[in-house]
Every structure is written in structure tokens, then in C-alpha cells.
Amino acid sequence: MKQFLIIITLSIFAFITQNVFAHGGGHKKETAPIPATEEPADSMYVTEEKESDPFESPELFSPGDLFMPGEIEPEKSESMDMEGSHSENNEHSMPKVESAKHKAIETSSKGYATALGITVFAGLIFAGLTFIRPGE
Amino acid sequence: MANGLTKILEDRLGLHLLEYDIPEHSNSIKYSLGGMTLSSFGILVISGILLSQFFIPDPERANRSLHYLVDQVYLGWYLRGIHFWAGEVLTVTMILHAIRVFFTASYKNPREINWLIGIGIMTMMGTLLFTGTVLKWDQEAYEALAHFLWVAEKMGPFGLPLTEAFAQGVPLLNRIYMAHISLLPIIVILMIGLHLFYIKYHKLSQLPDATKPAKNIPFTQHMAYLRRAGAGILLLICLLALTIAPPLGEEPVLGLEVTKPPWQFVWIYALENVWVPFLIVAPPIIIGFLLAVPIVDQNKERYWKKRPLAIAVLAGFILIFAALIIWGSVTTMTHSM
Numbered sequence: 001m002k003q004f005l006i007i008i009t010l011s012i013f014a015f016i017t018q019n020v021f022a023h024g025g026g027h028k029k030e031t032a033p034i035p036a037t038e039e040p041a042d043s044m045y046v047t048e049e050k051e052s053d054p055f056e057s058p059e060l061f062s063p064g065d066l067f068m069p070g071e072i073e074p075e076k077s078e079s080m081d082m083e084g085s086h087s088e089n090n091e092h093s094m095p096k097v098e099s100a101k102h103k104a105i106e107t108s109s110k111g112y113a114t115a116l117g118i119t120v121f122a123g124l125i126f127a128g129l130t131f132i133r134p135g136e
Numbered sequence: 137m138a139n140g141l142t143k144i145l146e147d148r149l150g151l152h153l154l155e156y157d158i159p160e161h162s163n164s165i166k167y168s169l170g171g172m173t174l175s176s177f178g179i180l181v182i183s184g185i186l187l188s189q190f191f192i193p194d195p196e197r198a199n200r201s202l203h204y205l206v207d208q209v210y211l212g213w214y215l216r217g218i219h220f221w222a223g224e225v226l227t228v229t230m231i232l233h234a235i236r237v238f239f240t241a242s243y244k245n246p247r248e249i250n251w252l253i254g255i256g257i258m259t260m261m262g263t264l265l266f267t268g269t270v271l272k273w274d275q276e277a278y279e280a281l282a283h284f285l286w287v288a289e290k291m292g293p294f295g296l297p298l299t300e301a302f303a304q305g306v307p308l309l310n311r312i313y314m315a316h317i318s319l320l321p322i323i324v325i326l327m328i329g330l331h332l333f334y335i336k337y338h339k340l341s342q343l344p345d346a347t348k349p350a351k352n353i354p355f356t357q358h359m360a361y362l363r364r365a366g367a368g369i370l371l372l373i374c375l376l377a378l379t380i381a382p383p384l385g386e387e388p389v390l391g392l393e394v395t396k397p398p399w400q401f402v403w404i405y406a407l408e409n410v411w412v413p414f415l416i417v418a419p420p421i422i423i424g425f426l427l428a429v430p431i432v433d434q435n436k437e438r439y440w441k442k443r444p445l446a447i448a449v450l451a452g453f454i455l456i457f458a459a460l461i462i463w464g465s466v467t468t469m470t471h472s473m
Contacts, residue, residue: 097275099395100385105378111211118214119374126367135360136163 154359157352162340163361169233174328175366176226179373183219184317191271193313198273199387206384216384217377223265225373227400230258238429238450241438242341248430250334253327255426260324265400267316273309274385276395281308283408287416344438396464403457406464 105112146152161167190209192201205212234254237243243251266284270277285308288295300308342350385395397405407414433446440447 097389097392097394098385099276100274100383102383103381105213105217105381109213110207110209111214115211115214115374115378119371119378122367122371122374126364126371129364129367133360133364136357136364 154356155354156336158340158355158358159342159350160353161343161350162358163353165365166232166236167340168358168362168365169229169236170331171362172365172369173226173229173233175362175369176222176229176373177324177328178366179222179370180219180226181321183215183222184321186215187219188317191313193271193310195273195307195309198271198309199385202272202384206381213381214377217380217382218373220382221373221376221380223268224376225369226261227265229369230261234258235450235454238446239440240341240344241433241440241443241446243430244433244436244438247334247338247341250331250338251430252427253331253334255423257324257327257331258426259423260320260327262400264316264320264324265398267312267320269398269401270312271309271316272384273388274383275388275392276383276385276397278388278390279393279395280397280401281312282393283415290416341438344440393469396469399461399465402464403460404464405469406460406467409464409467409469 109115187205190201190205190212192198202216206216207213209215237251237254266280270281270284285299288298291298296302300306303311396402404415404418407418435443435446437443
């Protein structure tokens with residue numbers, strides 16, 4: 001009887017621990033499957049996975065990289081559908097942007113002397129061809 | 137010795153084939169405007185190859201790479217200036233060339249096809265100018281592209297290849313850069329080749345008021361004249377690049393519309409201000425009108441005094457464009473796109 005009780009006790013223990021050891025031991029929480037859509041917030045793989053598929057990332061085309069379908073529309077509706085003048089509308093809601101203009105070249109520009117030399121050389125070629133007119 | 141060497145080179149390279157006769161009046165500014173345009177195009181190609189070594193065709197870095205070129209690279213500002221001003225000079229000489237051809241009725245039988253090729257080259261040059269404007273990726277560039285995409289969207293399936301939806305995931309700026317440095321120049325070079333072939337085939341047109349055949353000169357003499365004209369064009373471009381820097385703004389603020397297009401496109405801006413759909417219909421109408429010129433004008437006369445209607449149309453065309461460019465430059469946009 002005593003032997004029978006020992007066998008029964010050992011058998012129950014063995015069955016219980018079989019499950020435990022088969023899964024690496026004591027990780028009861030993992031038995032509940034994580035939904036596929038749920039992502040751990042602090043995992044490094046979350047970011048990596050997003051970067052590996054650029055076509056699904058909404059960040060790729062905005063704001064520096066524009067013109068994906070659907071992206072331009074909302075902005076257009078805010079600012080390009082204008083009833084009044086540009087300057088009037090933009091003063092209130094948009095940052096100030098000035099259109100680029102022609103500027104005079106400063107003599108301190110990198111390589112100005114060389115550029116001047118190239119221009120003088122081009123002038124000399126034209127003057128030479130005009131005075132000598134070879135082949136004309 | 138030198139003569140012997142020249143003879144050997146002429147034989148081996150077939151240079152004697154360039155000795156064919158052409159009319160003497162070809163050695164004049166008005167009959168060399170096409171050659172001057174070709175000189176500008178050559179300068180554009182060479183300076184463009186150099187510029188491409190510094191340009192990053194990425195929306196995030198394109199504008200910064202240009203600022204770096206202009207501010208930090210030795211002679212970078214000069215290189216960009218030469219590319220920009222070559223485009224400006226090319227536009228002017230090309231338009232003057234087209235006006236001269238119209239004025240002297242050189243598009244008439246048997247040169248109709250060459251007129252059509254010329255209009256094709258003009259259209260391609262306009263496209264190159266547009267793509268070049270977009271590549272600098274400042275506010276002006278962004279707005280130009282936004283307008284273009286609006287038109288492409290309205291064109292439905294025909295406009296799809298011109299939008300980002302055609303190649304999702306590829307920034308449109310990359311594709312525009314490819315078109316600017318590869319596709320469009322190849323097409324233009326092929327068309328220029330065809331244009332020159334038909335000039336050779338049909339010969340340069342005689343003066344419209346000539347009563348007797350013009351005196352001829354060898355083509356090599358005209359080449360020498362064109363060499364001098366090309367040197368003059370190079371000097372002009374260098375002088376402009378040395379004194380006036382082309383516009384270059386900061387990275388664009390998306391959604392804003394505060395700039396105006398370059399003067400070559402400002403007439404569309406003015407028309408758009410009158411009626412927004414002009415943005416879509418005006419360019420094809422004008423190109424169609426130019427293409428129709430040799431088909432509609434069947435008058436045999438070439439002298440301008442005997443073509444009052446054609447000259448009136450030309451004058452009207454120039455006046456309307458000049459007025460639109462001036463108006464577009466001074467007006468403030470009030471439209472709903």
C-alpha cells in the first residue's frame with residue numbers, strides 16, 4: 001500500500017512537471033497566445049520591422065518626401081483652395097516663405113578669381129576669333 | 137608637312153564632305169540662331185554632367201546638396217550659374233530662331249517636317265527647363281511640381297505615368313532627375329540630329345526676297361562663323377554667371393503657394409489666374425497651333441510684305457505672350473485650383 005501511494009504520488013508529480021519542463025520551465029504567461037496585431041511597445045524589432053518594409057510606412061513620404069496619393073489632398077484643401085490673394089491667406093495660417101531672387105555675386109565667393117580668369121579667357125577667345133576670323 | 141598632315145586627316149576623317157555649298161547669307165546672326173542654341177545646349181550638357189557629381193536627387197537632401205555646392209564647393213556657384221544662364225540664353229536664341237523661321241517662311245514646302253521637328257525640340261527643351269526648375273527643390277520647385285501633378289491628375293489615365301502613383305515608393309524627384317539627365321537629353325539629341333539632317337537634305341532656305349540664286353560659300357566657312365558665335369555665347373554665359381547668381385530658396389514648406397514660375401512659364405501662371413483650366417488646355421493648344429502652321433499656311437509667298445495675315449498672326453502671338461509675361465510677373469494670384 002505504501003509502495004502504491006509512492007508510485008501514485010510520483011506519477012502525479014511526473015505528469016505535472018512534464019508540462020512544465022517541456023516548455024522551458026515555469027512560463028505560465030506564455031501559454032496565453034499574444035494577438036497577432038499586438039506589438040510589444042519596447043521591442044527593438046518593432047522599429048526594425050517597420051524600416052524593412054518602406055512601402056507600408058506612412059513616414060517615408062512626409063514631410064520631406066511628398067506626393068504620395070492622399071497626402072497632398074488635405075494640404076491642398078487647407079491652403080491651395082484659395083478665394084483671396086495668397087499673401088492675405090498665408091499670413092495667418094502658414095509660415096512666412098519668401099520666393100528666391102537673383103542675387104549679385106560677391107567677390108568673396110569661393111574661387112571668384114578663377115571664375116574671373118575663366119571669363120576673361122572666354123573673352124580673349126571670342127576677341128581673337130573676331131579679329132583674326134580664321135576660316136571665315 | 138602641315139598641309140600633308142591636313143590632307144591625311146581630311147582623307148581619313150572624311151572632312152572633305154563638309155565642303156558642300158550653302159547660301160552666303162547663312163553667315164549672319166539671324167541665320168545662325170539655331171547654331172547659337174546648339175552652343176548653349178552643349179554648354180548645358182557639359183555643365184550638367186559636372187553638376188550631377190554634386191547633386192543628390194533625394195527630396196530630403198536635394199536642396200541642401202545645392203546649397204552646399206553653391207556655398208562650400210570651389211567654383212560651385214559659378215558652375216551652377218553657367219548651367220542656369222545657359223538655359224536662359226538657350227531659351228532666348230531658340231525663340232528668336234523660331235521667329236526667324238516663321239518670318240522668312242522657311243517652314244514651307246519642302247521643309248514642313250523640319251518645322252515639326254523644331255517644335256518637338258522646343259517642347260522638349262521646355263520640359264527640360266521645367267524638370268530643372270523642380271530639381272532644386274525649393275518653394276518654387278515644389279509649387280511647380282504641385283501644379284504639374286494637379287494637371288496630371290486631371291488627365292486621368294494619360295497622366296498616371298507622370299504621377300507618383302505610377303511607381304509607388306519611388307520619390308518623384310528621383311524619376312524627374314532621371315528624365316532630366318537621361319531620357320529628355322537623349323530624345324533632344326536625337327531630334328537635333330534629325331533637324332540637322334533635314335537642313336542638310338533640303339538645304340538652307342534662300343532669302344525670301346531674293347530675285348536670283350544667292351552666292352554660295354563652303355559649309356566649313358559657316359562652321360567657322362558658328363565657332364565664333366558659340367564663343368560669343370560662352371562669353372555671355374560666363375559674364376552672367378560671374379555677376380548674377382540664379383535664385384535658390386530654402387527647402388519648401390508644403391501646401392504653400394507664394395512663388396511665381398520662371399519667366400518662361402509665367403504666361404501660364406497669368407492665364408491660370410484668368411481661368412484655372414488654362415493650366416491644362418493652354419500648352420497643348422499652343423503646341424497644336426504651332427504644329428498646324430505649315431499645314432494651314434499654304435501661301436506660296438515667302439517675303440513678309442506679301443504675307444500680311446501670317447505676319448499679323450506672328451505679331452499678335454508675340455504681343456500676347458509679352459503681355460502675359462509682364463502681367464504674370466506683376467500680378468498677384470487669385471484663384472481656386
